[in-house]
Amino acid sequence: MFHVGGARSALYNWAVARQSGGKFVLRIEDTDAARNKPEWIDGIISALASIGISETDSDFEGPFFQSQNADRHREAAQQLYAEGKAYYCDCTREQLQERTGSQHLGYDGFCRDRGLGYAEGRALRFRTPDEGETVVVDLIRGEPAFPNSAIEDFVIARGDGSPVFLIANVVDDLDEGITEVIRGEEHLSNTPKQQLLWEALGAKPPVWAHLPVIVNEKRQKLSKRRDKVALEDYLAEGYLPEAMANYLMLLGWGPGDDLEIRPYEELEQMFRVSDVNTSPAFFDVKKLTAFNGEYIRALPEEKFIEACQRWLREPYATWRPEAFDTGVFAQLAPLAQTRIAVLSEITKYVDWVFLDDAPEDEASWTKAMKPGAEEIIKDARERYAAATWDADSLKTVLEEVAAAHGLKLGKAQAPVRVAVTGRTVGLPLFESLEVLGRERTLARLDAALAKLAG
Numbered sequence: 001m002f003h004v005g006g007a008r009s010a011l012y013n014w015a016v017a018r019q020s021g022g023k024f025v026l027r028i029e030d031t032d033a034a035r036n037k038p039e040w041i042d043g044i045i046s047a048l049a050s051i052g053i054s055e056t057d058s059d060f061e062g063p064f065f066q067s068q069n070a071d072r073h074r075e076a077a078q079q080l081y082a083e084g085k086a087y088y089c090d091c092t093r094e095q096l097q098e099r100t101g102s103q104h105l106g107y108d109g110f111c112r113d114r115g116l117g118y119a120e121g122r123a124l125r126f127r128t129p130d131e132g133e134t135v136v137v138d139l140i141r142g143e144p145a146f147p148n149s150a151i152e153d154f155v156i157a158r159g160d161g162s163p164v165f166l167i168a169n170v171v172d173d174l175d176e177g178i179t180e181v182i183r184g185e186e187h188l189s190n191t192p193k194q195q196l197l198w199e200a201l202g203a204k205p206p207v208w209a210h211l212p213v214i215v216n217e218k219r220q221k222l223s224k225r226r227d228k229v230a231l232e233d234y235l236a237e238g239y240l241p242e243a244m245a246n247y248l249m250l251l252g253w254g255p256g257d258d259l260e261i262r263p264y265e266e267l268e269q270m271f272r273v274s275d276v277n278t279s280p281a282f283f284d285v286k287k288l289t290a291f292n293g294e295y296i297r298a299l300p301e302e303k304f305i306e307a308c309q310r311w312l313r314e315p316y317a318t319w320r321p322e323a324f325d326t327g328v329f330a331q332l333a334p335l336a337q338t339r340i341a342v343l344s345e346i347t348k349y350v351d352w353v354f355l356d357d358a359p360e361d362e363a364s365w366t367k368a369m370k371p372g373a374e375e376i377i378k379d380a381r382e383r384y385a386a387a388t389w390d391a392d393s394l395k396t397v398l399e400e401v402a403a404a405h406g407l408k409l410g411k412a413q414a415p416v417r418v419a420v421t422g423r424t425v426g427l428p429l430f431e432s433l434e435v436l437g438r439e440r441t442l443a444r445l446d447a448a449l450a451k452l453a454g
Contacts, residue, residue, distance in 0.1 A: 001040075007047065019271070038126070051244060080126065087124070087125055087127060134192040134195055212280050243294070331400055383401065384445070420441055
């Protein structure tokens, strides 16, 4: 599944590529067979398309597959060996630990000058400089420097001859003409090694930009084992792609004013990777939900009705399919649109009108059916039997009932609402009663009275 952190990185890359007249390059690093399935690749491409990064766009290149460039990876590794920039090593982990006395220390360079050639089981190690430092030019973090003495002679090809990710990544970047790499800060520790490989292969390293980590409300790094992190999961729950793109763009960066709700096209033009913060970015689901609510309310009514359709059918709908009425839903849609923050909420906002009986919600029933509720429902039922059936008239009737019992309208509404809709929270009551109709409203009030009578 496509991590929201990956989606943010993609949006930032997309913005920079389009601003500069460059290309956004999608590469699928698929050399780990256990983590490589066609449906996952399709999911990544469709998730990108949902937030506006489409493979049909002229600014998009790929997808390229790392596995298809394996020959070039091996060729580059052998080039470094031939030039004396890499050497073969037959040390085992146990031997290294015995020499260093620690399982935590890096490789000690034991095989540097042994002149070993290729043999099954021998790893190929890159010879790092002993002195000086490797300076990484990072658009977000300045120019962090890494002492070369602290960078071990790292493996670039395994004992079976297969190149490791580090060199494969560098070679792919070279072959695909990558000039800027914008990625998560967890990759920063790899960057000096990759930069040394770029230079050893006779190429100028790209410009780097390492984005701040995204954390949850406990300030822990978002984890797929603990948190909801898949973009697809949010979209499936009813978050609009436009709201997701807007919110993700603001995770670590801001436009510099107080206006946060903006179309992506506008954010794209304003975005500057050098203005991205270095501190962790809090993935605030409540704020995302508020963003989504704003986008839902801004939808044209017909678009809102269309967007809700998924949640008006099985397995989400709890009513009989034949009970659904598109005309009735169209009447309720404008009322619901001002209230829901996530599209999946629509089901509980309208189920009462398509179900044969009012939904049962014990907490709502207990809260609303306090002493005196039975008398309010009786009086409302009696007056509604002859009332003019429109929202304003129905409100006036209940206001009169409330006054007769020495109550404010809100107090009198609660038992009537629960009797008819099953819940204490929902759409405006009187408009709801008008849509439900006199006969069904009275039947539900009767059912509530029977339940109260016990």
